[in-house]
Amino acid sequence: MHLLIGNKVYSSWSLRPWIVMRAKGIAFEETLVPLREVDTPARIRKLSPSSKVPCLVDGDVAVWESLAIMEYLAERFPDTQIWPTDRRARAHARAISSEMHAGFQALRNHCPMTITQRFAPEPLPLDVQANVARITEIWTEARTTFADRAHGPFLYGAFGAADGMYAPVVSRFHTYGVVVDVVSQGYMDAVRAHPAYRDWVAGAAAEPWVLAQNEGRSVIEDLRAKH
Numbered sequence: 001m002h003l004l005i006g007n008k009v010y011s012s013w014s015l016r017p018w019i020v021m022r023a024k025g026i027a028f029e030e031t032l033v034p035l036r037e038v039d040t041p042a043r044i045r046k047l048s049p050s051s052k053v054p055c056l057v058d059g060d061v062a063v064w065e066s067l068a069i070m071e072y073l074a075e076r077f078p079d080t081q082i083w084p085t086d087r088r089a090r091a092h093a094r095a096i097s098s099e100m101h102a103g104f105q106a107l108r109n110h111c112p113m114t115i116t117q118r119f120a121p122e123p124l125p126l127d128v129q130a131n132v133a134r135i136t137e138i139w140t141e142a143r144t145t146f147a148d149r150a151h152g153p154f155l156y157g158a159f160g161a162a163d164g165m166y167a168p169v170v171s172r173f174h175t176y177g178v179v180v181d182v183v184s185q186g187y188m189d190a191v192r193a194h195p196a197y198r199d200w201v202a203g204a205a206a207e208p209w210v211l212a213q214n215e216g217r218s219v220i221e222d223l224r225a226k227h
């Protein structure tokens with residue numbers, strides 16, 4: 001299996017399937033195409049029909065769109081419990097993953113992922129605050145209603161697709177110093193401590209083409225303007 005990804009510092013969509021595959025012990029090779037270079041679209045297009053990353057290639061099958069990749073992995077590796085086994089929990093996990101895939105635009109625009117950085121907190125615009133409130137509500141509901149605590153500290157207990165979909169949000173909240181409730185903070189700490197998350201961050205820190213690292217807020221404004 002082969003996963004095409006963008007720069008680990010800021011390709012939030014790439015992080016989603018990557019971390020799930022790593023957390024589930026699914027073997028794959030990765031190809032990283034640096035984003036925002038002149039030949040980026042052409043290089044991605046060779047493997048990914050949408051010219052976007054991530055794209056998973058499994059033999060003669062190519063799957064793009066992070067959520068479609070999760071579904072493919074769940075079907076391909078049924079024993080890994082990428083979605084929760086309980087039907088109600090699974091329905092909830094799919095709904096919140098779709099909500100993430102389709103939404104939270106204000107947060108995504110205002111707080112672009114730049115996973116190796118941390119900034120002093122600043123007041124957030126109202127639409128971003130509304131996104132934060134909804135996300136922490138989702139996390140709290142998953143943890144308090146559906147989490148099988150015997151299997152871990154993640155949204156439904158064991159790490160799964162929904163955790164992968166929200167891993168970039170954990171990174172954003174950490175980078176921009178977003179203050180959250182105790183349950184959400186505990187969840188964020190667990191994600192940030194996961195070996196797969198740490199491996200991704202280590203890879204990001206080693207990248208030569210880091211746009212934002214050590215350059216401060218002006219680069220963040222530049223990333224925001226590009227969204």
Ligand SMILES: N[C@@H](CCC(=O)N[C@@H](CS)C(=O)NCC(=O)O)C(=O)O
Pocket residue numbers: 006010011012013014035036040041051052053054064065066067101
């Ligand atoms: N909805 C897509 C979004 C994918 C996406 O927008 N990927 C960005 C990088 S994070 C990309 O490939 N951009 C291409 C480029 O910058 O040329 C998904 O879920 O995978």
